[in-house]
Amino acid sequence: MSRARAPVTTIDPYTGGVLERFAYTSSAQLEATLNAAVGAQRRWSTMAVEKRADVLRSVGARLRSNGADLALTAAREMGKPLKQARAEIEKCAWCCDFYAEHAREFLKEEHVATNATRSYVAFRPLGIVLAIMPWNFPYWQVFRAAAPALMAGNGILLKHASNVTRCALEIERLFNDAGAPTGIFSVIIADNDATSHLLDDSRIAAATLTGSVAAGRAVAAKAGRALKKVVLELGGSDAFVVLADADLDAAAQAAVRSRFQNAGQSCIAAKRFIVESSVYDAFLARFAEETSKLRAGDPKLEETDVGPMAREDLRDALKEQVAKTLNAGAQCVTGGRQVDGPGFFYQPTIVAGVTPQMPMFKEETFGPAAAVARAADAENAIALANTSSFGLGGTMWTTDVERGAQLAARMECGSVFLNGMMASDPRLPFGGVKNSGYGRELSHFGIREFVNVQSIWIGPATV
Incomplete structure (x- = not known):
């Protein structure tokens, strides 16, 4: 990691201008960071759960008190509108509070009756x-x-995406200011090769990755050779199923939030809108009407609903995917173009008449573009939903909740939301199947991913 190279440069996606430059972590710095992390984790693991909880609550309090500045940093580095960034930060604070409150319960010993x-x-x-x-x-x-990993007594070494390096350093500062042992939460600035080599280091016990399928496969292969536990949260192409008896107004409003929040750059965003034929046209009209109300612009302004995409290459990929889908016979209902001028903007887009062979249906769409497909009936809708190679989440809209629950149980994904927008929640496990990865985050399942489940058997004392 010590070879000379250009620094990491962060770019403002609203202007295209340079924000900051950061030096990569050197080999010597990495060695010191790893050694400090090991020492900190040993001390941290011997602390009472209540003491760890105090630190996590303090981090949560600092998230809230520094929320305005943290939100602005996210807006500048990756284009998230301020109001969405503030909501994200509040959710982080909630997560800290949740595990501070429930970790003792989640980690308590489970007594088992045996002949011991x-x-x-x-x-x-x-x-x-x-x-x-x-x-x-x-x-x-x-x-x-x-x-959850910290409350279980582990340490965290964070390798964040390079375009949000300042966000990463701000998180590290929050832990330091909260009184966490120095090194229990550390940040490195590293490229993919250097990060991959860390999986061979005996000081790294496990890994968790949220990212692309390709990245997940690479990390899983590397971790497998080293026999290290890994949790993977990969891509998603969530189905948003609208049945004939759905409340179309509520479904359309949720569809807009689910697809265009964060400029459509979310693994769990609804991407494939599968609508029963009898209500297809009515839903599509409502969806387009609600989409037209979105305000795109400077993410640092309160009124902005949709900011720029985070990087120019991501916008280029979306533009190509939409074009290929339209060339295959789909119809553009609204949007469909990048916005001229500075910044990495793409119009909120709805593409109708999409079929399973088209790119926007069979691939993950990462940006503000929705694919709408027609289903003959509920059975066909479920079949279409399950054609995806991904299986992160799904949504179903119907006024017949009992029937909806039965149908939802057949969706091949990690989470299904009935008459509600798909979202992660600290109280519920989160993760996927198929190409969306394996393992679970959040709830008691998440805190038990990175633990040694140790059986203790005590026989009678003998003299």
Whole structure:
């Protein structure tokens, strides 16, 4: 990591101008960081759960008190509108509070009746967890992985996406200011090769990654060779199923929030809108009408609903994907163009008449563009939803909740929301199947991903 190279440069996606430059972590710095992390984790793991909880609550309090500045940093580095960034930060604080309150319960020993004098299951920390995180939710992705892992007694070494380096350093500062042991939460600035080599380091016990399928496969292969635990939260192409008896107004309003929040750059955003034929035209009209109300612009302004995309290459990829889908026979209902001028803007777009063979249906769409497909009936809608190679989440809209629950159970994904927008929640496990990865974050499932589940069997004392 010590070879001379150009620094990491962060770009303002609203203007295209340079924000900051950061030097990569050198080999010597990395070595010192790892050694400090190991020492800090040993001390941290021996602390009472209540003491760890005090630190996490303090981090949560600092998230709230520094929320305005943190939101502005996210707006500048990756284009998230301020009101959405503030909501993200509040959710991070909630996650800290949740695990501070519930970690003791989640980690308590489970006594099991055997022929021993006493036998029980205990949950011990693994050590240092390498967290490889993306840019699209620069705070939430980190905290939903870090809060449970830390409360279990592990340490976190964060390698964040390079375009949100300032966000990463701000998170590290929050932990330091909250009185966490120096090194228990550390940030490195590294390229992919250097990060991959860390999985061979004996000081790294496990890894968690949120990112692309390609990145997940690479990390899983590397971790597999090193026999290290890994949790993967990868891409998604969530189905938003609208049945014939749905409340179309409510569904259309939720569709806009789910697809265009964060400029459509979300793994769990609804991407494939699968609508029963009898209400297809009515839903499409409402969806387009609600989309037209969105205000695009400077993410640093309160009134902005949709900011720029985070990077120019991401906009280029979206533009190509939409064009290929239209060339394959789909119809553009609204949008469909990049916005001229500075910044990486793309119009909120709805593409109708999409079929399973088209790029916007069979690939993940990462940007403000929605694919709308027609289903003959409810059975066909479920079949279309399950054609995806992804399986992160899904949504279904119907006024017949009992039937909806039965149909939802057949959707091949990690979470299904009935008559509501798909979202992650500290109280519920989060993760996917198929190409969306494996393992779970959040709830008691998340805190038990990075522990040694240790069986203790105690026989009678003999003299």
